[in-house]
Amino acid sequence: MLLEVKNLSIYYYTLAGTVRAVENVSFTIDKKEWVSFVGESGSGKSTVAYALLNLVPSPGKIVNGEIIFEGKNILGLTKDELRxxxxxxxxxxxxxxxxxxxPLRKIGDQIVEVMTEHGMEKDEAYNRAKELLRKVNLPEDRMSYYxxxxxxxxxxxxxxxxAMAFNPKLLIADEPTTALDVIVQDAIMxxxxxxxxxxxxxFFVTHDISLAAERSDKIAVMYAGKLVEFGKVEQILENPLHPYTQSLLASVPDLWSEKEIKAIPxxxxDLRNPPSGCRFHPRCPVFNEKANLKGVCDSIEPETIEIEKGHFVSCHLYR
Ligand code: ATP
Ligand code: SF4
Ligand code: MG
Known part of the structure; x- marks a missing residue:
């Protein structure tokens, strides 16, 4: 295992109140594994991403949890060790x-600097920069561009x-293709x-579950600061367990079927005052249909259960 995140909670302490942005989130990433975090805007995906390098911006604070990267506790490292x-x-x-x-410095100087900062000799860094440009399919002359x-x-x-300069063990990519058109998006992927x-x-972040499905090994579904489902891509696509995951998949346009696209109503x-019990209950179609869930979903927080090996869900339907 490369990365283990245990019971991570992150709050933003604003003048208007405490935003409980990430609550009790646990997951792992193995070596050479692509894990995509999906969920609506504001579900806490970026906050988790920043936490992995202990870079949650103020007024955010990690209030609980552990982040273990290759046996090292990231949250216990000094600024120098993190750098x-x-x-x-x-x-x-x-x-x-x-x-x-x-914006004021040439591309080449910026690539070289990242490497010299980590102790590489200037000549070697310059050659490596040219090699990196080739790897990302850009001509060498871009070194002198702004x-x-x-x-x-x-x-x-x-x-x-x-990001590739040192063949990192982990790449955190937070919506790296969202601002790009589809063809360029594909090349970046x-x-x-x-x-x-x-x-x-x-560690890939997107609000687009179909983009996640194309390349990932695993998918983590976030809703309102909670990790509601986590599993292998096949498990999530073929057997989505959480009603929110099911809604997300139903909202994906399908060119080959007549299926009507349903947006999630x-x-x-508001994460300053999240719903009691399961945070999804006010929007959950199952809760709204089943009378026997009243007094359960709206008052008791669902625990995370492993339904089959590697497939986790937080929902009272699976108690
Ligand atoms: P998006 O898809 O829009 O990027 P996200 O899933 O990355 O959303 P986050 O940016 O992690 O979500 O935000 C999670 C929650 O924390 C949201 O409710 C957001 O309003 C709140 N939040 C994020 N940054 C701050 C901040 N600097 N101050 C206060 N609240 C914040
Ligand atoms: Fe819906 Fe209840 Fe499951 Fe939450 S716990 S997703 S409200 S069924
Ligand atoms: Mg974000």
Missing amino acids: EIRGKEISMVFQDPMTSLD PHQLSGGQRQRIAIAI DLIESLKKEGTSI GYPP
Whole structure:
């Protein structure tokens, strides 16, 4: 196992109240495994992603849990120790690469700097930068370009090139293709997959479950800060257990069937004051149909149960 996250809870302490953004989330990522986190906007996917390098932005705080990466407790590391791991053993790629690229400096200098910061000699880093550009299918002359001279897709390739510099053990990719058109999106997904083939594990965030299904080994479904279902792609697609997962899959357009696309009615809850019991109960079609669930789903928090090997769900239907 590469990464183990246990009982992770993260709150944002705002003037308007405490946002319980991530609550009691546990999962693992194996070596060379691609795990995708899916869920609606605000479900806590990015907050989990930032936590993996102890980078949750203020006013967020990790209030509980453990993050064990290769036997090391990430939350117990000093800033220097984290900096050593970041970019070398764990890399991050974001939706908007402009957030990590410096607009005023040439691409080549930025790639080289990441490597020299981790102790590589300048000449070696320069050669490695050229090699990385080739790997992400960009011509060498892009070294002398500034970020604004590149397209969004090319900038994302640069961000991935930087993330690849040290053959990291884990790549955290938070909606890396959301801002790109479909063809460019596919090329970026190919690049991430090539990283996986070289031995990197992938923590991938998307709100698009069909995109996740194409490439992942496992899918984690988040709803309102809770991990409601986790399992192998086949398990999630062929046997979705949680009513929210079922709704997500029903909302995917299917070109080959006449099936009507159903959006999930209602809105995600306000996480300053999340619903009692199961956080999904106000929108859950099963709860709304079955009288015997009244007084259960709306008052008792469901535990996480392993239904078959590697397939976990948090829902009272499976007690
Ligand atoms: P999206 O798909 O929109 O990126 P997400 O699943 O990544 O959503 P997060 O960004 O992790 O969700 O947010 C989880 C919850 O935490 C949301 O309710 C959000 O409003 C809240 N939150 C995130 N950042 C902050 C912040 N800086 N201050 C206060 N609340 C925050
Ligand atoms: Fe629906 Fe109850 Fe399961 Fe929550 S616990 S998803 S409300 S059936
Ligand atoms: Mg996000």
